[in-house]
Amino acid sequence: MERTLAQAAKHLGMTRPKLIELMRAKGLLNNRNLPAYPTRDRDYLRIKDSNWYHETAGMQYSQSTRVKQPGIRWLADQLGLDLPAIPVNNRDVA
Template sequence: MERTLAQTATHLGLTRPQLIARMREKGLLKGNLPADLKRDGEYLRIKDSPWYDEKYGMQYSQSTRVKQSGIRWLAEQLDIDLPALPANRRDVA
């Protein structure tokens, strides 16, 4: 599962602008895209979104996605305490 920066921010108890600012401060983002995918590719990725515009032809945009493994990693990078994972009720005998 992947999350947008807005979804990730909500999960971490931040707003999207706060998350982006903190990620830029730590050198994790350049603009709104990952600064170093060789280093952080296990946790972040770039999503390409092409679409066709009648006037301008093919248009392209890119956005950052946070992989499932990136949530806890990002919290550690930004010094955010995540709540403990809830116990799985199915584990009870």
């Protein structure tokens, strides 16, 4: 499962702008909010390429950062955050 920066921020208990600020301060994001080291951090972050057609401007292209599932704990470690406790799932109990 992949999360947007907004979803990852919510999971880490903060706002998207605060997460971006912390990630930039640590050198994890560049000025376009994309991974600063996409090869090094590929197990945790990825760049999602998107495109769409606009009536007057033609094809539009964008890139955004996605946080992979292992990236949530990695981000918490990188940024010195305590992750909220994961709720226990009792549905699997026999």
